[in-house]
Amino acid sequence: MKKVIVIGSGFSSLSAACYLAKYGFEVSIFEKNTTVGGRARQLVKQGFTFDIGPSWYWMPDIFEKFFADFNKKTSDYYQLEKLDPAYKIFFEDDVLTIGDTMDKICEEFERIEEGSSVHLRRFIRKAQENYDIAINKIVLKPGLSPLELVTKETILRVDQFFKSISQEVRKRFKNPKLISTLEFPVLFLGAKPSKTPSFYNFMNYADFGLGTWHPKGGMYEIIKAMEKLALELGVTIHTDSPVEKIEVENGKVKAIVAKGNRFEGDIVISGADYHHSETLLDKKYRQYSEEYWDNKTYAPSSLLFYVGFTKKLQRVEHHNLFFDTSFDLHSAEIYDHPKWPSEPLFYANFPSVSDTSMAPEGCETGFFLIPIAPGLEDTPQLRQQYFDIIMDRFELRTGQSVKNSILFKESFCVNDFVEQYNSYKGNAYGMANTLTQTAFLRPNLKSKKVENLYFTGQLTVPGPGVPPSLISGKLVSELTIKKNLHNESHI
Numbered sequence: 001m002k003k004v005i006v007i008g009s010g011f012s013s014l015s016a017a018c019y020l021a022k023y024g025f026e027v028s029i030f031e032k033n034t035t036v037g038g039r040a041r042q043l044v045k046q047g048f049t050f051d052i053g054p055s056w057y058w059m060p061d062i063f064e065k066f067f068a069d070f071n072k073k074t075s076d077y078y079q080l081e082k083l084d085p086a087y088k089i090f091f092e093d094d095v096l097t098i099g100d101t102m103d104k105i106c107e108e109f110e111r112i113e114e115g116s117s118v119h120l121r122r123f124i125r126k127a128q129e130n131y132d133i134a135i136n137k138i139v140l141k142p143g144l145s146p147l148e149l150v151t152k153e154t155i156l157r158v159d160q161f162f163k164s165i166s167q168e169v170r171k172r173f174k175n176p177k178l179i180s181t182l183e184f185p186v187l188f189l190g191a192k193p194s195k196t197p198s199f200y201n202f203m204n205y206a207d208f209g210l211g212t213w214h215p216k217g218g219m220y221e222i223i224k225a226m227e228k229l230a231l232e233l234g235v236t237i238h239t240d241s242p243v244e245k246i247e248v249e250n251g252k253v254k255a256i257v258a259k260g261n262r263f264e265g266d267i268v269i270s271g272a273d274y275h276h277s278e279t280l281l282d283k284k285y286r287q288y289s290e291e292y293w294d295n296k297t298y299a300p301s302s303l304l305f306y307v308g309f310t311k312k313l314q315r316v317e318h319h320n321l322f323f324d325t326s327f328d329l330h331s332a333e334i335y336d337h338p339k340w341p342s343e344p345l346f347y348a349n350f351p352s353v354s355d356t357s358m359a360p361e362g363c364e365t366g367f368f369l370i371p372i373a374p375g376l377e378d379t380p381q382l383r384q385q386y387f388d389i390i391m392d393r394f395e396l397r398t399g400q401s402v403k404n405s406i407l408f409k410e411s412f413c414v415n416d417f418v419e420q421y422n423s424y425k426g427n428a429y430g431m432a433n434t435l436t437q438t439a440f441l442r443p444n445l446k447s448k449k450v451e452n453l454y455f456t457g458q459l460t461v462p463g464p465g466v467p468p469s470l471i472s473g474k475l476v477s478e479l480t481i482k483k484n485l486h487n488e489s490h491i
Contacts, residue, residue, distance in 0.1 A: 001026045002484055005256050005265035007243050010038020011466055012456040013271030014226040015066065015473025016480075020269075021233035022070060023481050028265070029235060030258050032242035032422075036227050038271070039421055039428070040466070042220035045408065047360040048308040050367055051220055052412060054466050055349045056319070057213040058206045062135070062467035063222065066474070070229060077225030079216040083354060086212035087319035089184075090397045091177055097317075098181070098208070105208050113175040123172055123182070123201070124208050131202035131209070139462040142445050142475045168198040180327045187371070190299025190464045191432035192331045200433065214318060216355055222466075243272070246280040252451040256280075267452045267484065269476055274443050274459035276422035285449050297437060299429030299464050300334050300371040301414050303386055307366040308359075308407040313350060315398045320348040322390070324397055330371070338373030340382065346370045346390045363407075368394075375425035378414040387411070429465070430458025438463075445476045454480060 002025050006017045009031040021027045035041055039053035057063075063074050074080060084100035096112065099105055102124065106117035169182045183193040185203035215221040230237065238258070245257040246268055255264040270277035275293050278286040325343035333341045349367040352359035359365040370386055391403055414426030431437055443460050447453035456476040462468040 002266040003264065004028070004267045004269065004480070005030065005263060006269045006271060007256070007277065008032075008038055008271035008457070009036035009227075009237065009239075010040060010271055010457065011223075011226070011469035012458070012473040012476075013038065013269070014223070014230055015470045016269050016271065016456050016477045017230050017235045017473075018070065018226065018233055019474055019477035020480060021230065021235045023477075023485065025267070025480075025484075027230075027233075027235045028263065029230070029237045030241045030243050030256065030263075031237065031239045032272075033420060034240050036237060036239065037220060037223040040219060040223050042218065042223075043306055043410065045306075045410070046308060048306075048363070048365045049218055049351075049358040050306040050365060051218045051351070052304070052306065054219050055351070055367060057215060057219065057222075057466075059135075059210060059467040060213055061210065062470055066470050067225075067229075069474075070233075072229065074215075074225070077228065078221040081214050081216065081354065083212045083214055083318050085317055086207070087321060088317045089177075089181060089321045089323055091180075092324040094177065095397075096177060096181060098212075100211055102208060109178060112177055113173065116173060116175070116178060119172040120208075123169075124205055127201045127203075127205035128209055130199055131205040134199070134202045138439070139468065139471050140475070141439065142461065142479055163198040164194050165196045165198050165201055166192075166194040168201060169193070177323075180323050183327070184321065184323075187300075190429045191297065191434045192335050195297075195335070195432075195434050197435050197438070212319065214351065214354055217357055218351060218355070219466075243280060246270075246277070246450075246453065248281065248285050248450050248453075251449075253453045267454070267480055269454040269456055269480065271455075271457045271473070273422045273424055274455050274457065275424040277455060281450070281453075285447075287448050288443060293424060297335070297432045297434055298374045298425060298427040299432045299458075301374040301376070301417060301423075301426045302412075302428040303370040303372055303383060304412040305366075305368040305387055305390075305409055306412070307368065307409045309364040309366055309402060309405050310362075310407050311364065311405045312362060313353075313364045313366075313398070313402060314400050316348065316350055316353065318349065318351060318354045320350070322346045322348065322393060322397060324393065334371060334373045338376065340376060340386075341370070341372065344370045344372075344386065344389065346393075348394065372414075374414070374427040376414055378426070383411045383413060424459075430463065433463040445472075446479055452480075452483070 004025045004027045006013050006029045017027045043050040043052050086098045089096040109116040185207045186196045241258045243258045247255040253268045330341050330345045347369040352365040417423040417426040454476045456472045458464045
């Protein structure tokens with residue numbers, strides 16, 4: 001039985017570990033932190049429960065497909081609720097509510113811009129077609145060749161790879177509020193809408209068509225489910241075990257060193273930050289130079305706050321976007337001229353609005369996120385300055401006083417992403433999915449220099465986000481199985 005060592009325990013690592021264990025490999029996970037989950041860990045404090053990383057449950061079909069591969073269902077592990085409304089968007093002079101059905105969303109679009117619902121239905125129909133192609137044809141390819149992108153469906157839509165989401169949206173909608181609403185989902189892909197191919201409008205179908213969901217108890221319930229599945233399949237998990245070196249012998253992976261101890265393995269898969277993973281190798285075995293990494297476009301980093309409120313908050317939903325300042329200016333300050341944003345957009349998540357288990361009775365769990373450029377200076381003073389900025393705006397837009405109801409607050413920013421996740425430049429979401437960083441143009445799942453060394457996660461294919469990370473784990477396991485087990489069919 002071949003021994004597989006998996007570095008990291010985020011979504012992609014757990015996914016890969018489960019698939020390989022299912023196929024009879026002896027799998028061991030090594031996680032540097034004290035709990036599994038990678039960026040999707042949990043903070044529990046004074047009765048308040050926070051997901052400290054991902055907080056949106058989109059593309060429920062991807063989660064169902066993952067568990068179905070092991071003859072399981074999500075409901076075997078956690079309880080899902082479709083949110084209604086899915087989220088609210090606060091503008092300077094209005095609040096837009098995204099409901100849980102297309103009819104409700106169309107009604108809201110009509111309120112803002114007469115006749116827009118006709119364009120919206122047509123736009124989402126096209127987005128649904130693209131979603132089917134993306135999920136069933138493109139993202140399930142391992143990114144080894146440009147030919148993977150060539151199917152009869154993509155050939156018919158080749159123009160959508162050379163037009164941007166922005167062009168597509170602005171052609172049909174004139175109201176800036178509706179434009180911002182439709183451009184928002186591609187931020188999950190980590191790039192400006194003006195730099196993201198219009199084919200990626202399938203994210204709008206993920207949003208409006210499939211809806212926004214919540215696993216009772218929070219996103220960490222998915223990690224707990226995957227950990228349980230992995231253990232059921234015989235995976236061994238070592239926490240508090242940072243990997244210090246990947247050893248290579250005669251061009252083939254040989255072992256890892258974790259906390260001073262050496263562990264031999266036939267195969268190593270790293271779901272840790274790709275750049276960091278390569279620094280664990282001797283220089284001659286690294287595929288990509290420092291210059292390569294420095295010249296890539298990264299998804300944003302984030303300044304995050306976890307706040308316990310001693311009262312229930314008014315006029316907010318589970319998910320809330322504050323677009324009451326310039327979307328374009330903030331984007332430019334992330335991607336074009338990286339600096340701390342002058343007037344930041346922000347996101348506020350109150351899971352206890354729909355799930356009372358996540359806060360003490362009569363209280364609210366609050367998670368606030370400001371997207372920022374990776375690699376910025378990060379100091380306690382800057383964190384406090386931006387907390388004050390967003391809390392002032394939050395009070396103004398929601399018409400309530402909340403600062404005097406804060407029991408505690410904790411923050412997480414660039415320095416923490418580097419220290420806790422070895423994240424390159426402290427990015428939060430990996431590498432952006434721009435045209436020149438899509439599919440085979442992303443860092444490879446398989447090392448070109450070391451035999452039986454593989455990589456998975458948001459810096460490789462398919463890209464940023466939780467569902468793509470699940471798929472990334474499956475893709476890397478397929479490559480591993482094909483190389484190491486003869487006469488095996490695909491998973």
